[in-house]
Amino acid sequence: MQSNPIAVIGGGPAGLMAAETLAAAGARVDLYDAMPSVGRKFLLAGRGGLNLTHGEPLPAFLSRYREHTPWVESWLADFGPQALRDWAQGLGVDTFVGTSGRVFPAAMKAAPLLRAWLHRLRAQGVRIHARHRWTGWDESGQLRFSTPAGETRVEADAVILALGGGSWSRLGSDGAWAPMLAEKGVDVAPLRPANCGFQADWSAHFQERHAGEPLKSVAARVLDTASPDSGGNAPWRRGEIMLTRDGLEGGLVYALSSDLRQALDRTGEAVLAIDLLPDRDAAWVAGQVMYPRGAKSLSSHLRSRLNLHGAKAGLLRECLGRDDYADPARLAAAIKRLPVRLTGMRPMDEAISTAGGVRRQAMDERLMLLALPGVFCAGEMLDWDAPTGGYLLTACFAAGRAAARGALAWLH
Numbered sequence: 001m002q003s004n005p006i007a008v009i010g011g012g013p014a015g016l017m018a019a020e021t022l023a024a025a026g027a028r029v030d031l032y033d034a035m036p037s038v039g040r041k042f043l044l045a046g047r048g049g050l051n052l053t054h055g056e057p058l059p060a061f062l063s064r065y066r067e068h069t070p071w072v073e074s075w076l077a078d079f080g081p082q083a084l085r086d087w088a089q090g091l092g093v094d095t096f097v098g099t100s101g102r103v104f105p106a107a108m109k110a111a112p113l114l115r116a117w118l119h120r121l122r123a124q125g126v127r128i129h130a131r132h133r134w135t136g137w138d139e140s141g142q143l144r145f146s147t148p149a150g151e152t153r154v155e156a157d158a159v160i161l162a163l164g165g166g167s168w169s170r171l172g173s174d175g176a177w178a179p180m181l182a183e184k185g186v187d188v189a190p191l192r193p194a195n196c197g198f199q200a201d202w203s204a205h206f207q208e209r210h211a212g213e214p215l216k217s218v219a220a221r222v223l224d225t226a227s228p229d230s231g232g233n234a235p236w237r238r239g240e241i242m243l244t245r246d247g248l249e250g251g252l253v254y255a256l257s258s259d260l261r262q263a264l265d266r267t268g269e270a271v272l273a274i275d276l277l278p279d280r281d282a283a284w285v286a287g288q289v290m291y292p293r294g295a296k297s298l299s300s301h302l303r304s305r306l307n308l309h310g311a312k313a314g315l316l317r318e319c320l321g322r323d324d325y326a327d328p329a330r331l332a333a334a335i336k337r338l339p340v341r342l343t344g345m346r347p348m349d350e351a352i353s354t355a356g357g358v359r360r361q362a363m364d365e366r367l368m369l370l371a372l373p374g375v376f377c378a379g380e381m382l383d384w385d386a387p388t389g390g391y392l393l394t395a396c397f398a399a400g401r402a403a404a405r406g407a408l409a410w411l412h
Contacts, residue, residue: 005030005127006407007143007156009134011038012173013393014379015162016117017079017400018407022160023124025408030154031126032145033172034133039114040171041164045352045393046110052088053081053390055097064391066258068384071360075398078405084394091116102390134163136180158374158407162400165354165380166191175354177381185371187362189355194385195257195392196351197249198270199344206318211245213311219278220252222259223271223339234259236275243311247342248272254352255387260342261355270342276312276335286332298325308335315340353392355385366406367399374410378403 008019011033019031031038045051054061061081065072079087085095085103093113094106105113121128132145132152142153166175175191182188202211219236239252253260256272263270277285285306293301303309308316317325319338324330348354358377362370367382369375378399386392 004028004155004157006158006160006411007032007154008160008162009033009143010162010164010172010379011035011128011130012162012164012379012396013039013042014396014400014403015160016121017397018160018162018378018404019126020117020121020124021401021404022408023121023126025404027408027411029124029126030129030156031121032129032132032134034131035172036130038118038128038130039110041168041173042114043110044168044171046108046113049104049108050110050113051102051104051388051390051393052095053084053103053394055081055101055103061391064389065384065386065395068386072384072386072395072398074365075395075402079398079401081390081394084397087397088113091120100389134177158376158411160376160378160400160403160407161381162378162403163381165194165357166348167193167351167354169349173380178357181358181369184369186369187359189357189359189383191348191354191356192261193257193345193348193351194261194353194355195254195388196348197244197346198247198253198257198260198272198342199346200247200340200342202245202247203318206314207245210243210311210314213243213314214250215241215243215274215276215311215315217278218252218312219275220256221273222256222263223273236278238278241274243315246346248340249346251388255389257387258355258385261345264342264344268343272340272342274315274338274340276308276316276338277306280306282332282336285335286329289332289335290328306335352388353380353385355383357381357383359383364406366409367403368406368410374407376403376407376410 005028006022008015008031019029022029062069062073088095095103096106097103132147135144135146138144138153142155145152163177164173167173178188219238221234221236237255240250241248241252242250260270288305291305319340320334358381367376379396
């Protein structure tokens with residue numbers, strides 16, 4: 001029998017799912033969050049349409065977690081993409097699969113789902129304590145919280161930490177927990193930006209002409225800078241890229257951000273190859289480039305023969321040297337494989353999510369910290385990352401459920 005409640009610290013998807021799982025099993029649960037209300041980053045993520053999960057087959061879905069797949073798969077085995085959709089349906093929120101395979105609520109908003117979820121949690125007896133910022137443990141092992149009324153201390157039978165990563169600090173995910181856990185002997189990988197923009201050294205002319213413009217219907221992959229002519233073995237990925245004053249961002253860049261980050265770590269530079277016309281093969285492109293243009297300028301020729309203009313034409317000119325641009329064969333090759341050199345990442349607080357966090361070897365199979373028995377971790381504060389598209393959010397839900405089930409097993 002519980003003598004004290006279980007404390008869940010963090011009111012994002014992982015923390016809320018942990019609280020629901022615990023309460024459904026009959027546990028007494030107190031949930032704490034530093035912000036005035038819970039789910040703030042969740043609501044912001046849903047402002048343009050809440051992408052809950054993805055409808056692709058499970059093997060493809062799991063592959064998005066790359067080297068972290070075995071760990072994340074253990075969470076998703078109990079609460080995968082379809083289970084998440086069924087759970088939303090149980091809250092009265094219908095979902096649908098979009099043309100891209102992404103899954104959204106029918107209303108395209110996060111707020112109705114969050115309202116229904118909080119109503120369920122309160123009906124289950126979960127007590128939510130807002131404006132309670134966790135500051136660690138006291139000498140006796142009690143949890144310490146900073147509140148508007150001063151410090152308060154809490155005794156808990158078990159603790160689930162779901163404190164998020166280190167991005168969007170204004171919404172509560174500031175990574176302040178990392179040094180507190182490291183001081184307790186927990187192995188924590190440094191937090192790094194993920195699903196973020198990357199920097200490039202654009203010319204002033206290019207910045208003025210094309211910053212804020214999208215590259216639509218392109219494909220990209222990360223080149224191996226140690227052997228740039230090989231092209232590597234990575235498959236091309238389709239999507240959209242946004243040009244910024246400082247570099248690139250957008251869904252396709254986010255999907256490749258892990259590879260780009262690793263390339264920067266190795267050499268200080270990452271090279272993104274962009275196929276500006278992925279629906280055309282290289283032979284057709286070469287034929288159109290070499291088609292006699294008469295008195296036309298090269299830019300007019302590219303526009304009329306290949307429909308290549310605007311941001312795509314501007315990027316091609318920006319990234320090619322004068323001699324390459326004037327050589328039809330090299331120009332045609334660049335249209336299909338334009339190397340864009342990236343020099344750094346945007347700051348972590350601008351990133352959608354972060355990599356790094358509590359390493360797998362610091363935990364047991366129940367997501368309990370080996371250095372702190374009875375303390376479990378869930379969500380983005382664990383050392384894994386995933387692209388946008390529903391993968392990040394799905395695994396956060398699943399990790400919250402897995403940590404709660406681990407806490408229940410440990411208590412019993």
